[in-house]
Amino acid sequence: MTNYGLVIDQERCIGCQACAVSCKQENNVPMGQFWNRVLTEGGEKMDTPSGGYPEDGGSGSLDMQYQPTACQHCENAPCVKVCPVNATYTRDDGIVEIDYDKCIGCRYCMAACPYNARVFNWDEPEHMPEGGTGDVEERPQGVVEKCTFCSHRVDEGLDPACVVNCPADARIFGDLDDESSTVSKYIDKYETDQLLEDRGTDPKTHYISGEMSPGRPQTSDKMESELDDVSPWSDGDDVPSDGDDSAGGESSGGHHSVSGDEVPRVPSVKSGGDD
Amino acid sequence: MAEKTESSRVAIPSFSGKGKLWIGLLVVLMAAGLAAWGYQLTMGLIATGMRNVFSWGLYIMMFVLFVGLSAGGLIISSAPKFFHSHRYEGFARLGVLVSLACIIVAGLLILPDIGRPGRIYQFFTSPDLRSPMVWDFGVVLLYGLLNLWYLWLLTRRDLAARGSSLALGVKDTEAGRERDRTLMFWTAAVALPTAVALHSVTGWIFATQIGRGDWFSPLVAPVFIAKALVSGLGLLLIVSVLADRYTNFEVDREELTSLGKILGIFLAFHVVYLLAAERLPHAWADHFEFWAIMSNFLIGDSVYFWLWTVVGGAVPLAMLALPSLRKRVSVIFTASVLAVVGTMFEGIRLVFTGYEVANIDSAPGISLGGEYTGITTNIWATAGAYTPTVVEIAVTLGIIAFGALIVTLGLKYVPIQRVDAEPSYAADGGKQDQ
Ligand code: SF4
Ligand code: SF4
Numbered sequence: 268m269t270n271y272g273l274v275i276d277q278e279r280c281i282g283c284q285a286c287a288v289s290c291k292q293e294n295n296v297p298m299g300q301f302w303n304r305v306l307t308e309g310g311e312k313m314d315t316p317s318g319g320y321p322e323d324g325g326s327g328s329l330d331m332q333y334q335p336t337a338c339q340h341c342e343n344a345p346c347v348k349v350c351p352v353n354a355t356y357t358r359d360d361g362i363v364e365i366d367y368d369k370c371i372g373c374r375y376c377m378a379a380c381p382y383n384a385r386v387f388n389w390d391e392p393e394h395m396p397e398g399g400t401g402d403v404e405e406r407p408q409g410v411v412e413k414c415t416f417c418s419h420r421v422d423e424g425l426d427p428a429c430v431v432n433c434p435a436d437a438r439i440f441g442d443l444d445d446e447s448s449t450v451s452k453y454i455d456k457y458e459t460d461q462l463l464e465d466r467g468t469d470p471k472t473h474y475i476s477g478e479m480s481p482g483r484p485q486t487s488d489k490m491e492s493e494l495d496d497v498s499p500w501s502d503g504d505d506v507p508s509d510g511d512d513s514a515g516g517e518s519s520g521g522h523h524s525v526s527g528d529e530v531p532r533v534p535s536v537k538s539g540g541d542d
Numbered sequence: 543m544a545e546k547t548e549s550s551r552v553a554i555p556s557f558s559g560k561g562k563l564w565i566g567l568l569v570v571l572m573a574a575g576l577a578a579w580g581y582q583l584t585m586g587l588i589a590t591g592m593r594n595v596f597s598w599g600l601y602i603m604m605f606v607l608f609v610g611l612s613a614g615g616l617i618i619s620s621a622p623k624f625f626h627s628h629r630y631e632g633f634a635r636l637g638v639l640v641s642l643a644c645i646i647v648a649g650l651l652i653l654p655d656i657g658r659p660g661r662i663y664q665f666f667t668s669p670d671l672r673s674p675m676v677w678d679f680g681v682v683l684l685y686g687l688l689n690l691w692y693l694w695l696l697t698r699r700d701l702a703a704r705g706s707s708l709a710l711g712v713k714d715t716e717a718g719r720e721r722d723r724t725l726m727f728w729t730a731a732v733a734l735p736t737a738v739a740l741h742s743v744t745g746w747i748f749a750t751q752i753g754r755g756d757w758f759s760p761l762v763a764p765v766f767i768a769k770a771l772v773s774g775l776g777l778l779l780i781v782s783v784l785a786d787r788y789t790n791f792e793v794d795r796e797e798l799t800s801l802g803k804i805l806g807i808f809l810a811f812h813v814v815y816l817l818a819a820e821r822l823p824h825a826w827a828d829h830f831e832f833w834a835i836m837s838n839f840l841i842g843d844s845v846y847f848w849l850w851t852v853v854g855g856a857v858p859l860a861m862l863a864l865p866s867l868r869k870r871v872s873v874i875f876t877a878s879v880l881a882v883v884g885t886m887f888e889g890i891r892l893v894f895t896g897y898e899v900a901n902i903d904s905a906p907g908i909s910l911g912g913e914y915t916g917i918t919t920n921i922w923a924t925a926g927a928y929t930p931t932v933v934e935i936a937v938t939l940g941i942i943a944f945g946a947l948i949v950t951l952g953l954k955y956v957p958i959q960r961v962d963a964e965p966s967y968a969a970d971g972g973k974q975d976q
Contacts, residue, residue: 371658379751
């Protein structure tokens with residue numbers, strides 16, 4: 268069985284917010300809402316450290332780390348268990364997703380999620396530009412929404428947008444049930460934590476801290492499992508493993524099978540990578 | 543009384559000028575509530591004070607209160623029946639009527655809280671049996687129907703005797719009354735566990751949540767039962783005193799005092815015992831010195847805590863504990879009001895403890911989906927904050943007014959008081975003077 272998970276290397280993360288922004292644009296997230304946030308662990312404010320500068324010439328105590336935070340896709344997901352109408356459910360591949368046509372907007376799942384990963388459309392969702400962005404249809408007023416691990420991309424064999432767009436290669440997506448996947452290997456090899464482990468939700472998002480990992484090995488938009496003949500482990504992490512990657516990413520971007528004629532909203536012809 | 547052969551009477555034979563004014567007031571409140579709900583439906587829940595961190599507000603707080611309030615009447619009328627006693631018989635019908643009104647109010651309060659009320663039918667078509675909300679939906683529905691059935695069962699022979707169409711064709715016969723008494727016993731036998739289930743399940747909505755501070759506690763369900771006993775009996779006493787004052791309904795003073803005493807016992811159990819049981823382990827585990835443990839145990843922190851324990855607990859308890867004070871109707875009335883208000887603030891406090899603090903509160907925090915009205919101007923927050931808006935208050939008052947209307951109409955159309963006790967009842971000696 269496939270069981271998708273995410274590894275975030277906090278040692279690699281540079282706090283650039285690229286994942287937060289690409290998530291917002293890829294998933295057409297309304298104004299005033301974020302599915303993915305880059306939090307600063309340290310001072311009171313964003314991008315500020317805790318502790319002090321070594322004024323006396325001794326060693327300082329400044330400390331800061333970034334913690335990108337979105338839905339953790341819990342194994343024992345309380346949000347799934349509380350949803351009275353089965354609108355929130357776990358897919359066969361482990362992704363926790365919401366059926367927006369079923370959601371009655373009771374917000375019990377928001378009370379249940381210990382990570383505050385869910386947002387509710389309190390009013391008519393507003394988009395900038397008005398037509399919306401990205402490849403996902405907008406959600407109506409009165410329902411709860413959250414990170415889907417970009418299930419629409421995963422279904423096409425592509426990594427989530429935040430993973431592809433991380434310039435520090437700090438996000439690695441893959442199959443936790445496959446022992447040879449990079450995520451499984453990193454969880455095995457590096458010191459990883461899950462957020463609020465004591466709550467017993469068993470998140471499928473794991474954070475590396477301590478020793479830095481080599482990061483996401485492939486530069487392709489494709490998921491690791493789609494890169495059959497390329498062994499990402501054999502070449503260095505900076506070597507593009509596949510020359511025609513961007514072309515491949517683009518063509519698959521062109522025939523997204525997401526239904527509805529208003530999607531994709533992005534022009535099918537575009538320059539650069541899929542972002 | 544003017545009636546000769548009837549064994550019961552309604553509390554309001556016809557509405558006086560004042561009565562019409564009261565109904566008028568309720569209708570105005572209901573219309574305002576409906577208008578506010580209409581406004582909220584077009585605007586979305588942005589019209590409320592709720593936002594992403596603090597995602598349940600006044601509607602749920604009042605839902606919790608009214609579920610609790612619905613307990614008193616049914617328990618006071620069914621517990622004695624179950625033990626084949628005729629004690630508090632004078633409160634039985636009024637009690638069930640009040641319970642029915644409260645559970646209807648509680649159920650209606652959920653509607654405006656739902657983001658897409660048009661999809662509520664999915665509770666039937668696509669339920670997830672793991673969800674405590676599904677359990678609660680079921681038990682609230684069952685409890686409401688049970689109350690309706692019980693009220694009708696208690697009064698149908700009298701309704702028939704009065705020729706009321708509400709008897710639905712039932713005849714007033716001696717054999718029928720005999721059979722009804724058996725039915726009442728069995729209804730009582732079902733009603734009591736249903737009431738326990740109702741309050742426990744409502745408590746479990748909160749108590750199952752690992753993500754929300756103090757919610758996750760096995761004590762929540764028993765506390766909900768205690769809260770229901772306190773506030774439910776409190777409300778029944780309030781309504782009885784008011785009905786005694788403004789309608790032809792008459793309360794037996796002795797029974798009123800006796801119920802006041804029971805309220806005192808419920809209060810002592812709830813506020814003194816359960817509270818201590820909940821607080822001591824935390825205080826002990828968190829502090830080292832004896833006095834630090836004691837002061838943390840005895841002295842709470844938030845305003846809600848004090849509103850609840852002192853105003854809603856200690857003061858009414860003291861009033862009801864003194865026999866000389868307890869005899870006065872005004873004292874019982876005031877103590878009951880305080881007990882209900884205290885329970886209300888306890889419910890508010892529970893919701894606040896869940897949402898006030900975010901488990902992960904690093905900057906910039908959580909996106910709110912709109913700013914906290916009047917509190918911040920940006921969309922980020924690292925903690926929860928909530929003040930209800932005028933819209934929420936208007937909708938809530940409208941629904942409560944509907945409940946009050948149910949009770950008022952019940953007093954008019956349902957024979958709420960037995961006038962001439964039947965032989966079996968007379969033996970009890972409780973209320974022959976009526
Ligand atoms: S992080 Fe929250 S929303 Fe995501 S699966 Fe866990 S409980 Fe559900
Ligand atoms: S708000 Fe929607 S997804 Fe969340 S518990 Fe209610 S119905 Fe389920």
